[in-house]
Amino acid sequence: MIISDKQLSEIRSGLLGNVRYFLKWIVISLAVGIAGGAAGTLFSMGVEWATRFRGANSWTLFCMPAAGVCIVWLYQTFHEEGNRGTNMVIESISSNATVTPATGPLIFVSTILTHLTGGSTGREGAALQLGGSIGNVFAGLIRLDEKDKKVAIMCGMSAVFSALFGTPAAAAIFPLEVVSIGVMYYAALVPCIFASYTGVGIARLAGLPGENFPVADLPPVSLGSASFIVFLGIVCAGVSVVFCVLLHTAEKIYRRLFPNPYIRILAASALFILLTLLAGTRAYCGGSIPLIEESVEGNAPWEAFLLKMLFTAITLGAGFKGGEIVPTLCVGAALGCTVGNLFGFSPALCAAAGMAALFAGVTNCPVTSLILALELFGYEGMEYYSIVIAVSFALSGYYGLYGSQKFVYSKIRTEFINRKSH
Secondary structure (H helix, E strand, O other): OOOOHHHHHHHHHHHHHHHHHHHHHHHHHHHHHHHHHHHHHHHHHHHHHHHHHHHHOHHHHHHHHHHHHHHHHHHHHOOOOOOOOHHHHHHHHHOOOOOOOOHHHHHHHHHHHHHHOOOOOEOHHHHHHHHHHHHHHHHHHOOOOHHHHHHHHHHHHHHHHHHHHOOHHHHHHHHHHHOEEOOOOHHHHHHHHHHHHHHHHHHHHOOOOOOOOOOOOOOOOOHHHHHHHHHHHHHHHHHHHHHHHHHHHHHHHHHHHOOOHHHHHHHHHHHHHHHHHHHOOOOOOOOOHHHHHHHHOOOOOOOHHHHHHHHHHHHHHHOOOOEOHHHHHHHHHHHHHHHHHHHOOOHHHHHHHHHHHHHHHHHOOHHHHHHHHHHHHOOOOHHHHHHHHHHHHHHOOOOOOOOOOEEEEOOOOOOEEEEEOO
16 A cells, blocks of 8 residues: 555644644643642642631631621622632633633632631532633643633643542543533543643642542442442432532522622521531531541431531522532432431442432533542442442433533433533
C-alpha cells in the first residue's frame, strides 16, 4: 500500500497536533493542579478547624444568625447577589457564562462560616466553585481562548475536589460527566486526570488522608442478594427525587416568604437552631461525617436520613454556603443502613450502596458514582455498587441538584432530548 504525500502530510499534522495538545495541557493542568491542590488543602483545613471548634464549643450554634448576616453582607458587598454557585460553573462550560473572580474567595470564607456555626452542608460542592474560579482566573492570566478556558475550569474543579475528598479518579471524571448527561467532554480527560492527581498529591503532602469507609463482611453475590440491591436502588431513586425537590422547594419558599435576604437567613437560622435543640443532637450539623461512619457500621437511627435532608434544605435554601454532595452521601448511607436493618440484610453494604445510589440519583453521573464507590469502599463490592447505581440512575428521572445540568440524551431511550434538569 502506497501512502500519498497528502496522506503523509495529514498523518504528520495530526501527530504534531496531538503532541502539542499533550504537552500544552500537561503544563497547564500541573499548574492548575498545584494551585487547586493548595487552595483545596487550605479550604479543607479551614473546614476541619471549624468543625473541631464547633464540636468543642456548643455555643457556636447560637452564632448562626451572625454568620448568616455576614455571608449575605459579603455577597452584596462584592455585588455577587445573583451568584448561582455551582450552576454558574456548569454554565461556564456548557455556554458562555463567566465564573466571576470573587466566587472562589467568597465560597471559601462563607462555607467555613457555615460549618463553624453548624449549618448542614458539605464542602465538595463548594470545591467545584472554588476550583472553577481558580481555573477561570488562570485561563485569563495566560489568555486561553474560550474553548480552552472551559477545559481549565474543569481542571480546577477536578484538582480541588480531589484534594478535599481524596478520590482522584472520581474527581477527574466528575466535571467531564456532570455538565451534559449523555455526552462526556473527552478533550478534558488528560488535563483533568493530571490536575486531579496533582491536587490530591498536594493534599497528601500536607497530611490530608482523604475519605475512606471500609465495608466488612460483604455477602456473596447471589440471585437473592442482587435482587435486594435492585430493591434498594429503587428506594434510593425515589429518595433522591424527594431530596432534589426538597432542596429546590425550600429555596423557593424562602424567597417567597422572605424577599429580604437578611430576614431570610435570620429566619432560617432561628428555625435551624430550634430544630437542633428539639432533636437533642448535633449529628445533623456540618457534613455529618460521623453519621456516615455510624451508618457503615450499621448503627444509624432510622430517622437520620429524613432529618439530614430536612436540615440540609433549611440551610442551603436560605443562602448559607457549602456543598450538597457530603449531605447526599450522608442521606444515602443512613437510608441504606435503615433499609438493611429493617430487612436484615448487611446494613454496612446497604449503607455503602445507598451512598453510591443517592449520589448517582442526584448528580445523574453513574460513571463517576461507580468510580467514587470503588475509591471509597474498595473493589470487593463492585457488583453490588454497579447494580444499585444503574437502577437509581435510570429511575430517578430528570431531577438533579443542579438546574443548569443538561440531559443531552434520554435516560430510557436512544434519542436526543436536550433538556435541563428540574
